[in-house]
Amino acid sequence: MEPYVLEKLKSIFREENPSSYIGEDDNANLSMGGVTVHCHIKDFDVEQVFQVMSGEDDTGWITKGNITVRCHIKGLDVAQVFRTICRTQHILSNRYQHVLENVDIFLHDSLEELRQVGHDYSKHADWIAGIFDGRQVHIVSTRDDGRQNGLYVLLTHELIHLAVCEMSGGKCPYWLDEGLAVHLSQNLPEAYRNTLQMALLTDSILPLEVLETPLPPRTRARERLLAYGQVAAVAAYLVNRYGEQEIGSMIRLFGQDSITNVMAHYELNYTLLKQKWKRYLTTGGVLARKGRV
Numbered sequence: 001m002e003p004y005v006l007e008k009l010k011s012i013f014r015e016e017n018p019s020s021y022i023g024e025d026d027n028a029n030l031s032m033g034g035v036t037v038h039c040h041i042k043d044f045d046v047e048q049v050f051q052v053m054s055g056e057d058d059t060g061w062i063t064k065g066n067i068t069v070r071c072h073i074k075g076l077d078v079a080q081v082f083r084t085i086c087r088t089q090h091i092l093s094n095r096y097q098h099v100l101e102n103v104d105i106f107l108h109d110s111l112e113e114l115r116q117v118g119h120d121y122s123k124h125a126d127w128i129a130g131i132f133d134g135r136q137v138h139i140v141s142t143r144d145d146g147r148q149n150g151l152y153v154l155l156t157h158e159l160i161h162l163a164v165c166e167m168s169g170g171k172c173p174y175w176l177d178e179g180l181a182v183h184l185s186q187n188l189p190e191a192y193r194n195t196l197q198m199a200l201l202t203d204s205i206l207p208l209e210v211l212e213t214p215l216p217p218r219t220r221a222r223e224r225l226l227a228y229g230q231v232a233a234v235a236a237y238l239v240n241r242y243g244e245q246e247i248g249s250m251i252r253l254f255g256q257d258s259i260t261n262v263m264a265h266y267e268l269n270y271t272l273l274k275q276k277w278k279r280y281l282t283t284g285g286v287l288a289r290k291g292r293v
């Protein structure tokens with residue numbers, strides 16, 4: 001594999017600079033055990049106020065405007081959760097002209113808990129930690145493993161799905177829906193990048209046609225990694241080629257017309273799209289124009 005392909009892969013799955021998106025208005029309501037506290041959530045010690053002790057029921061919910069987060073209060077960085085939600089709302093409104101108005105999020109501690117709230121998890125693969133079920137966002141996040149960052153990636157990821165669903169009436173093809181969710185939420189993990197690189201090298205990438213709908217629950221790990229890496233790369237290509245505002249328009253068009261017609265509107269079909277996203281990754285031309293080589 002040429003070195004610039006790796007550089008290209010790294011550059012399109014870039015890190016966003018973290019910053020505060022809560023702003024001055026950080027007022028929220030925290031409710032637990034019948035008690036509601038109105039407070040500023042920045043630098044607020046939620047646990048101390050509710051005197052959350054080990055082993056006690058710490059289920060609560062936090063509301064701020066039209067955002068509701070149902071969660072375990074203990075160990076949760078409430079301000080960071082809201083910062084992540086607000087940041088995603090900013091990305092969606094500024095770049096994709098979509099206002100995410102009502103956000104209803106469940107943060108579960110375990111799969112068991114997800115089942116207890118009556119969610120039919122059987123249709124989802126057990127490797128999925130976040131679900132957007134068409135109405136609400138459910139995230140399973142054990143916060144005791146030191147991987148709190150995963151929670152914020154999942155939050156952003158699932159909120160993108162929520163927005164894409166609202167923009168397209170649930171008709172956006174999986175390769176763009178999932179691709180954008182991955183592209184906007186994280187740097188692609190190394191295992192995904194390696195799998196994608198290997199597939200490009202051996203000409204064994206998945207046909208985009210089969211990625212119009214989500215992967216079956218029993219998909220093997222390699223195909224799963226490849227699919228995520230591939231759709232993220234396709235989304236990165238499309239965003240680079242058409243710009244984020246136009247991708248917003250494309251997502252809305254999928255709600256009104258067939259996938260074939262929408263692609264034709266952008267002078268694309270699957271053969272062309274495959275050529276173009278692969279070329280975007282594997283030629284130095286794009287990098288040269290950006291002055292990176």
Ligand SMILES: [Zn+2]
Pocket residue numbers: 157161178181
């Ligand atoms: Zn997803």
